[in-house]
Amino acid sequence: MVFRRKPRIVATSTVAGAKECEGVIGRYVETALADDMFGEDTYEKAECKMLSHVIDGAISNGGRKREEIDMIVSGDLLNQIISASFAARDFSVPFLGVYGACSTMAESLAVAAAFIDGGYCRHIVAATGSHFASAERQYRYPLELGTTRPPQSQWTVTGAGAALVSSAGEGVAIASATLGKVVDFGVTDVNNMGAAMAPAAADTILTHFRATGEDPAAYDLIVTGDLGALGSRILKDLTWEKGLDVSHNHVDCGEIVYNVLEDEFQGGSGAGCSAVVLNAYLYKKLMEGSLKRILFVATGALLSTVSSGQGESIPCIAHAVVLER
């Protein structure tokens, strides 16, 4: 999908937890939380508050008022995307709920760009986030159990990011988007999301380059969402096998979000991972001009505890957007 009028991200806002803010990306985050509970009494409410906070932040950073916003496009990892729905309740703005697991940042940006480029809206906020503790207890084990993490696992980022996409103004243009297909290579290890998601990322990236006829060198960076260290290696292998070498300019948000990988093993994950890295770090680099053109490919694993419990493998998806200054 090519957006001829080039809808643009005119402002962003980010929030992240204490652990995330110690990392490389941390210094670019707008609101650094000293306490991951964000003053709330449950993890889920804290996650919702983060999302509400960045939606509000993107609107005010863009110099807009709530009543000027035509739509909020958002989703998250919790059952029935309660963080996004409850955050949208705080705003009297039309809400489009999306679900793409950790691919939500790219999915919501693509939808926002299409609605603006098509002339239906002028200002849309695209947002997502995740919380380590709410994700752990919903998808894996309650933290209180102190379960040992396997080495192929990743660490869900506590953080949220929002982008105000507008039809005009100074910003980072969303030039085009490639929506992904659901890809399932039969991985059933719910602790190895990188391996499950890498084939989806490869499929979308290969489709994108086939459709555009471009060379990877046309991008300063090809940024995946949260494949982690292992998933990134698999992605490079899979694309290389198909004759596309992305090794020179590929980077994964999950690999760079933390300072040194210790208990995070393969790196960061979660919808908040790519949302924070894009809206804090990459957006700033694009606005400064040190990055001119990037392919942002957020990846999502579309499993649930029920599907895994019923013996299903993990279907995954990746959506890509071209961002340029």
Add this chain to the structure above:
Amino acid sequence: MVFRRKPRIVATSTVAGAKECEGVIGRYVETALADDMFGEDTYEKAECKMLSHVIDGAISNGGRKREEIDMIVSGDLLNQIISASFAARDFSVPFLGVYGACSTMAESLAVAAAFIDGGYCRHIVAATGSHFASAERQYRYPLELGTTRPPQSQWTVTGAGAALVSSAGEGVAIASATLGKVVDFGVTDVNNMGAAMAPAAADTILTHFRATGEDPAAYDLIVTGDLGALGSRILKDLTWEKGLDVSHNHVDCGEIVYNVLEDEFQGGSGAGCSAVVLNAYLYKKLMEGSLKRILFVATGALLSTVSSGQGESIPCIAHAVVLER
């Protein structure tokens, strides 16, 4: 959002369970299931198979091949919308996951219409569904418990519906859409979805008529998704209080989906409710010309068991699309 090129629904497909097919709408359903398990060994897999079945049905009823389809827009009620994601896995087609609970049919139609009208796609399948047994055990109690149902409750429809939306061809035009805001009147009774959702339906309907300046008489029918009998009465009161009388042409899919309301109490509910009624019954009446113009307003309750368990009230949403022959 006004769609100037009038993207149109050129084909539909529906499937419904044995109980649903005994009802008034049943005789219009394309595939009537004798067994609600649809040959699968879990309710969730049966729900997914229904969705896959109607997506396939809409494509072939429209005389298209899978490779001609640009996108599937779908969502459902299960955690992480596994029915939609796993159904999309069967098709090698870009997938846009949405979540709007029981408002999904209208939400997916609005998104499909915008993507086609904007010129980004030519053929999109919009689909959703629900299954009584999977919804009961996820949102309420396992069926095996035999829990008594309160009189204000509704019965989740076992069924799915899909619409093939195209840029050209004979069909029912999607003329415009009004995306809803998240509305919460503080209802906390998870058995009374009609009361929770009616304010959201009222808000979207009032917004729609305020924006268009139309009179309710401009529509043959104003169709809500699954408010049920009680919710429909509340909707009529709420709109009447604001000076809009919809009582002459309002009908609710939940009220008409079953033959005589017995153990369903307030009527049908679930994403499959409005999906089946629209794609089976209403689509046929529009194509025949006995209905010329309808306002289709699907309603959704955006709660989760976690949000209710944490004492939250039920935020709701309603999305509207104008369908005309």
